[in-house]
Amino acid sequence: MAIASPDGAASPQTRVEVLGNIGPNWFASVMGTGIVASAGASLPVHAVGLRAFAQVVWVIAAALLVVLIVLVGGHWLRHPTVARTHARNPQMAHFYGAAPMALMTVGGGAVLVGRDLIGERLAVDLDWVLWTAGTLGGLFTAVSIPFLMFTQHNVEPDAAFGGWLMPVVPPMVSAAMGALLLPHMAVGTGRETMLLGCYAMFGLSLLASLNIVAMIWARLTLYGTSGSARVPTLWIVLGPLGQSITAAGLLGATAALAVDRDLAEEMNAFAILYGVPVWGFAVLWIALATALTGRTLRRGMPFALTWWSLTFPVGTFVTGTSQLAGHTHLPAFRAAAAIAYTGLLFTWLLVAVRTARGSLRGNLLKLPPSTAPVKASKEPVS
Numbered sequence: 001m002a003i004a005s006p007d008g009a010a011s012p013q014t015r016v017e018v019l020g021n022i023g024p025n026w027f028a029s030v031m032g033t034g035i036v037a038s039a040g041a042s043l044p045v046h047a048v049g050l051r052a053f054a055q056v057v058w059v060i061a062a063a064l065l066v067v068l069i070v071l072v073g074g075h076w077l078r079h080p081t082v083a084r085t086h087a088r089n090p091q092m093a094h095f096y097g098a099a100p101m102a103l104m105t106v107g108g109g110a111v112l113v114g115r116d117l118i119g120e121r122l123a124v125d126l127d128w129v130l131w132t133a134g135t136l137g138g139l140f141t142a143v144s145i146p147f148l149m150f151t152q153h154n155v156e157p158d159a160a161f162g163g164w165l166m167p168v169v170p171p172m173v174s175a176a177m178g179a180l181l182l183p184h185m186a187v188g189t190g191r192e193t194m195l196l197g198c199y200a201m202f203g204l205s206l207l208a209s210l211n212i213v214a215m216i217w218a219r220l221t222l223y224g225t226s227g228s229a230r231v232p233t234l235w236i237v238l239g240p241l242g243q244s245i246t247a248a249g250l251l252g253a254t255a256a257l258a259v260d261r262d263l264a265e266e267m268n269a270f271a272i273l274y275g276v277p278v279w280g281f282a283v284l285w286i287a288l289a290t291a292l293t294g295r296t297l298r299r300g301m302p303f304a305l306t307w308w309s310l311t312f313p314v315g316t317f318v319t320g321t322s323q324l325a326g327h328t329h330l331p332a333f334r335a336a337a338a339i340a341y342t343g344l345l346f347t348w349l350l351v352a353v354r355t356a357r358g359s360l361r362g363n364l365l366k367l368p369p370s371t372a373p374v375k376a377s378k379e380p381v382s
Helices: 012-021 024-042 050-078 080-088 093-118 120-151 170-184 189-223 231-257 261-298 305-310 312-328 331-361
Strands: none
Touching: 024 050, 024 093, 024 305, 024 312, 024 331, 050 080, 050 093, 080 093, 093 120, 093 170, 120 170, 120 189, 170 189, 170 231, 189 231, 231 261, 231 305, 231 312, 261 312, 305 312, 305 331, 312 331
């Protein structure tokens, strides 16, 4: 039973107990914060103070990561039964993919902006540690969570949602962040293996993501949206799209360090030949997701941690657009990256403030009122 203080606030004991409700979805806040720093560092449009701002945000993301590792680790020690139920929950299990991506987002940010604060050598070493841990964790979620879906989870016909992408996107993040480490590797077989391994993870994540995106499109067509706080997860579709454009661009730009010139030129060309068409579909999805989210907001969509889905995926669209600006040198992509980053900043500030407020009040630390499947529906035709 909860213990309250005379003024109605939760007691320290209660606050400790509700920490047992923290799940892997909280790592989305690290992803969404870290991408603000990385996207700002790679933005093709320079603004006064942007670099310093990116450094501050990266420090915040790194601090959040440390806090969550401690809390989630303590959660497993103090509440192992609750922690194990997350893997059996068809809604929550997918968000185990958030932790590997959080690790690699902070690691990549260390190389992009953190090196100004902690030195390049320490930044690279930190990135190697976080990238390795994140890659191993991401490959594990990419196999284990779909396996659970195939064999144990009871999945309804209208169950497909953006969260299904979370376990399979980490290898795409590994591909993009691995490209940042290539210049810091010795010339030889190891570097070439790293490059081709990143392309392999690119393909692993891309093909799995395309299957899931098709299922989400089919669910929206056949059943509609849930009209609930799950609607923002539609933005997660931008994650594999934007991150794949980013990965193709970064890998193409560094390919010459690992393979012969002819193959490197083809890989560099692939960044444009692949990136521009996928960017076009990403813009279409932004329009659809904006319309669906706005429709749900007008009907009173409550705030939840799913709102962090509006940050990291949009950030990958920014980094992908920035890569296309660098490869094509077109002002249109530079302008698009700046506009998207402005939207990212506004959304991140909104979600971060509401998360802090909800955490202090304890609203976000409570168990959901129901674990029943979220049902999708359409408006009846009049």
